[in-house]
Amino acid sequence: MADLCVNLVPLFNALPQDEKMQIEKLVQHKNYQKGEVIIDPTINDNLVIVADGNAKQYTLDEDGYENVLQILHTGDYIGEDWLFGQENINNYVEATEHSEICLLKRQDLLKLMHKQPELSIRLLELNIVKVSEMQKQIHLLALPKVEDRLLKYLQTYADEIGKNNFTLPLKMKDLALYLGTTPETLSRKFALLKKQGQLKRQLRRIELFEN
Amino acid sequence: MADLCVNLVPLFNALPQDEKMQIEKLVQHKNYQKGEVIIDPTINDNLVIVADGNAKQYTLDEDGYENVLQILHTGDYIGEDWLFGQENINNYVEATEHSEICLLKRQDLLKLMHKQPELSIRLLELNIVKVSEMQKQIHLLALPKVEDRLLKYLQTYADEIGKNNFTLPLKMKDLALYLGTTPETLSRKFALLKKQGQLKRQLRRIELFEN
DNA sequence: TAGGTGACTTGACTGTTATCAAGATACTAG
DNA sequence: CTAGTATCTTGATAACAGTCAAGTCACCTA
The missing domain is CATH 1.10.10.10 (Winged helix-like DNA-binding domain superfamily/Winged helix DNA-binding domain)
Structure with missing residues (x-):
């Protein structure tokens, strides 16, 4: 693996290297075969980073029909939304080929944050900056x-x-x-x-x- | 005062009442006369909430010319950006009539967060939700x-x-x-x-x- | 209630953009 | 290298939105 999984996720982008390393330690590296389900509604508290390979995110409608929302390639990730607060109902992620996946559990990250308030404060700072940038961008698009x-x-x-x-x-x-x-x-x-x-x-x- | 100052600021909106109260305790209430400067580049670490009255936010260009960016009415606030991280260069806020202003110092809030990691984690959660909503809105505007x-x-x-x-x-x-x-x-x-x-x-x- | 002000609407016109169709250019796989 | 495909470009036209001007409507104050 060329790079840390954590480096692929914008939420952590601007963190100093040592804090990234601490998060990286919490990350599980796992290999999935083609067709294996990585995330389903019963396991919905993971940040999923595709370190190598491909996966698809989809929902199932009432007829059991698959509804592909997104294809995840190497370097893509998913779950920033539901890592905090947001509910994950009816959300599936499945490997579409043999893939190396990094998983970060909500609970692990929260634990680390409790131990080190600095970390969550920093993440909050970064996020507020992001919001103000997005506000600028909204004006741009108008x-x-x-x-x-x-x-x-x-x-x-x-x-x-x-x-x-x-x-x-x-x-x-x-x-x-x-x-x-x-x-x-x-x-x-x-x-x-x-x-x-x-x-x-x-x-x-x-x-x-x-x- | 009809309401808590804290209730006027979106950043804190979805916090439970008891956490709001803790923040409210850190808030300073101050009265400003017309023309008094509330914030200038040397005092740039306050969240400013207009509890009653009016104020204007402006910058000064190199000719000393005033450039009004925003008029703040009762219930408006400013400083969420620079309360964390963001630099406040060349930013002024001035009361345009006799006004009641609530001030929240960066340091005070940070201290509270250190004491209670829960608070900053919650703020982070709220903020991430906000980001994902803004992303939807960007698509809307496109x-x-x-x-x-x-x-x-x-x-x-x-x-x-x-x-x-x-x-x-x-x-x-x-x-x-x-x-x-x-x-x-x-x-x-x-x-x-x-x-x-x-x-x-x-x-x-x-x-x-x-x- | 009357007059005045600001907010919203309507109309005519102009400029910008979307759409459809056809052509050119890059990319991919054999 | 070549055929085939996807991506990008260009042209012509019609739909759309911005602008300016005039009008209507609501709201506030005297």
Whole structure:
């Protein structure tokens, strides 16, 4: 394994390394065969991190029909919501191939937090920062013009990673959805911004110019 | 004072009454005259709750020009961001009339949290729920059509308060801004939804029909 | 009750964006 | 290397939303 499981989860992202290590110690590494169920409604207090492999999250409707919500690839994770508070009703996660999974139990994390109040205070801090950033992003998305939304998105992303040239983390189609528009319009807007000299672009490779 | 200051702040909203009381004990009540500065960059670790009166939040630009960011009325508050982590640079809050203000110091709250890990864990839980709700809202705002955004907003609000008829908490103008549109368009969209039989409406009084 | 103010609505017009269809470009597997 | 597929781009058109202006309605105060 190249990296700590804990490093894959945004909730823990900005924690200092030593605190991450403490959490990492609580993590169980497990191997699952294709078709094995990792999470079902009776076991609903785990954070599930896919260290290697693939899994699917799904619910079952009253007819017993499977409803796939999400495909989890290597590096994806699920359960941040229900690790605290949120109920997990009718939620399944199943390995779709042989996979290495990291599990973090709610109770274990809570225990650690009780022992070290600092940890939960820090997590709270990080989370509040996250909320205020999301609020900014909500304002961003409320901009009426697509080109404004796009530019603002790019600038925000550049700020986050601290570079002016980067590769877009999303496909055009997904970025379009994210920005509340269509791939076609997005394509045109990229062309527009390029013409205005605000950026250079080769497919998903972007170079932003400051103004 | 009709209510506890703590009850006015969303961060604490869902806490049980006894935990709220503990926080309330840490709150300082102070009266400010018109023009008095409540917060400046040297005093930046307070949560400010306006129990009665009005205040304004502003920054100063390099020319010393005042830049009003927000008007705080009775019941509004400010500082959730910088109570943890976030830096407060160049941020001022000033009473615009005689006002009763509640102040909660960062250090006091942190101390309480250290004594009672439960509290910060609970705050963390609440905050994570908030994040997952905001994520839903971001998806909502990314809907391309205003009528879809409006309807979704109304449905979400109805779900939250558990009623199908309610009074809108915002003025049309503000709701328009919030949904990334204009009051005019909003007005037309309300008319459209009414014509489609999705709701009844008298000004801000809404009755939603299920589908 | 009357007059005034701010909030909301309606109309006409313009600019922007979604949609549909076709074409170009990159990616993948054989 | 090539065929096949998915992704992205471009064009034409129609639907949609923003803007400005004028009007209506509700609410507050005298």
